[in-house]
Amino acid sequence: MKVRLDGRTAVITGGSKGLGLAMATRFAASGADVAILARRPDALAEARAAIAATASGRVEAVSCDVSKADDVGRAFAAVMARLGRIDIVVNNAGTARTLPFEEVTDAIWQEDLDLKLFAAIRLTRLAWPQMKARGWGRVINVLNIGAKSPRAGSAPTTISRAAGMALTKVLAGEGAPHGILVNALLVGLIVTEQVRKWHGLRGGDRSLEAFIAETGKPVPLGRMGTAEEFANVACFLASDAAGYVTGTAINVDGGSSPVV
Ligand SMILES: NC(=O)c1ccc[n+]([C@@H]2O[C@H](COP(=O)([O-])OP(=O)(O)OC[C@H]3O[C@@H](n4cnc5c(N)ncnc54)[C@H](OP(=O)(O)O)[C@@H]3O)[C@@H](O)[C@H]2O)c1
Numbered sequence: 001m002k003v004r005l006d007g008r009t010a011v012i013t014g015g016s017k018g019l020g021l022a023m024a025t026r027f028a029a030s031g032a033d034v035a036i037l038a039r040r041p042d043a044l045a046e047a048r049a050a051i052a053a054t055a056s057g058r059v060e061a062v063s064c065d066v067s068k069a070d071d072v073g074r075a076f077a078a079v080m081a082r083l084g085r086i087d088i089v090v091n092n093a094g095t096a097r098t099l100p101f102e103e104v105t106d107a108i109w110q111e112d113l114d115l116k117l118f119a120a121i122r123l124t125r126l127a128w129p130q131m132k133a134r135g136w137g138r139v140i141n142v143l144n145i146g147a148k149s150p151r152a153g154s155a156p157t158t159i160s161r162a163a164g165m166a167l168t169k170v171l172a173g174e175g176a177p178h179g180i181l182v183n184a185l186l187v188g189l190i191v192t193e194q195v196r197k198w199h200g201l202r203g204g205d206r207s208l209e210a211f212i213a214e215t216g217k218p219v220p221l222g223r224m225g226t227a228e229e230f231a232n233v234a235c236f237l238a239s240d241a242a243g244y245v246t247g248t249a250i251n252v253d254g255g256s257s258p259v260v
Contacts, residue, residue, distance in 0.1 A: 003239045006031030006056075009083050010238065011076075011127070013037045013066050013119065014093030016047040018192030019142060022227035023090055026235045028055035035060040035079040035086075038093065058083060066093045066119035067111065076126040086127040087134070088238045091120035091164075092142040096194060098154045112156040117163045124171065128180070137180035138238045141168050145186045145257040148249065161186075165249050172247030181246040183237050188253020189215060190225040220255030 010027045014020035015036025028034045028051050036051070036059075038044050044061040052059045060082045064075035079086060094116050099108070124139050131137025146158030147165045164184065171182040189195070191212055203211040216224035230252050236242050237250075251257045 001241055003236055003241050004031050005088070005235070005239055008087040008238070009033040009035070009085050010088035010090060011035045011037065011079055011086050011123070012090040012092055013064075013123065014142075015090075016040065016043040016061070018194065019187065019190060019227050019230050020090070020092045021047050021051070022231040023092065023234045024059075025051050025054065026228070026231035027088070027238065028052075028057060028059055030235055030239070031056050032088070032238075033057040033059075033083050035062060035083055037062050037064045037066060037075050037079075039063060039065050066123065067114040069118070069122055072119060072122040073126070076123065085130060085134075087131065087136060088138040088140070089124055089127050090140045090142065090234065090238075091123060092140075093119060094142070096144070097157050099156070100153055101155050104155050109156050112160045113163070116157075116160040117167065120164060120167060128175075131175075131180045132178040135179040137175065137178070139168075139171060139175070139180065139182040140234055140237055141165075141182075141184040142234075143184050143186050143249065145188050145251055145253050147184070147186055148251075148259050149257060168249060169247050176246055181237075181242065183242075183245060183247070184249035185230070185234060185237070186249055186251045186253065186257065187230065188225065188251065188256040189219060190227060190230055190252070192227055195224065216254075218256075219253070223254065225252065225254055 015024045016038035048061040062075045062078045064071045143161040147161035150158035168184040199211045
């Protein structure tokens with residue numbers, strides 16, 4: 001089976017680090033033109049250079065806070081000006097935010113929904129008409145496994161993620177007649193910048209390697225995943241090889257989710 005993206009153009013939010021960077025690298029090495037969106041210009045420039053080292057197509061980086069509607073509009077226009085089209089949208093930018101319900105203020109709810117739900121709605125809505133016109137498109141929403149099994153203390157993140165799963169299903173239904181396939185990837189524990197931050201916060205005197213190994217032990221596969229393993233699944237979904245897969249949410253979690 002060939003998993004290639006030649007002739008396609010992908011936009012990946014949160015593409016300067018972690019899963020987004022791994023997906024951008026994999027997509028670009030598989031033949032796609034790629035645009036990465038994130039806030040920090042220095043990290044974007046570094047990521048762009050790293051992706052370009054193995055890319056066969058063009059690589060663009062656009063600074064953008066995806067939680068802001070105006071920024072998303074500006075970034076979309078910049079990508080269109082530089083790459084001319086968008087076939088694949090990966091809504092990936094985000095952070096984990098979990099608090100006891102009583103501590104989640106309206107402002108926190110709004111910030112989380114802006115970053116995780118409205119960012120996906122806005123960028124997808126902008127790219128949708130051209131995908132529809134060409135009869136081919138892919139939307140991949142990166143969520144977490146709490147979207148299917150929210151637990152106590154996991155607001156606001158799992159609520160925003162569950163809404164992302166509902167958005168995935170609605171878009172899959174509306175996109176299907178136009179060749180636009182829409183799926184979600186539900187992340188478990190994967191080694192990225194986020195995990196390095198957790199190590200800083202609660203790693204104690206353990207080394208990063210020891211922290212990663214211990215955190216991964218309860219996962220059925222016995223370890224945390226790698227960003228490259230995640231990117232492989234995303235690349236498959238973005239390709240023609242996944243032509244009969246839409247409206248689904250795939251756990252990429254080493255078996256951690258209590259539900260299928
Ligand atoms: N790694 C895990 O185990 C795990 C688990 C569950 C869910 N996830 C989800 O998977 C996605 C990727 O996570 P990751 O681990 O790869 O995170 P990461 O390594 O921290 O990278 C996050 C990326 O998103 C960008 N970003 C954050 N806020 C943004 C904003 N407002 N506008 C634009 N870009 C923004 C960051 O760049 P800037 O900071 O420069 O903007 C960075 O490029 C996230 O949605 C995360 O919540 C990850």
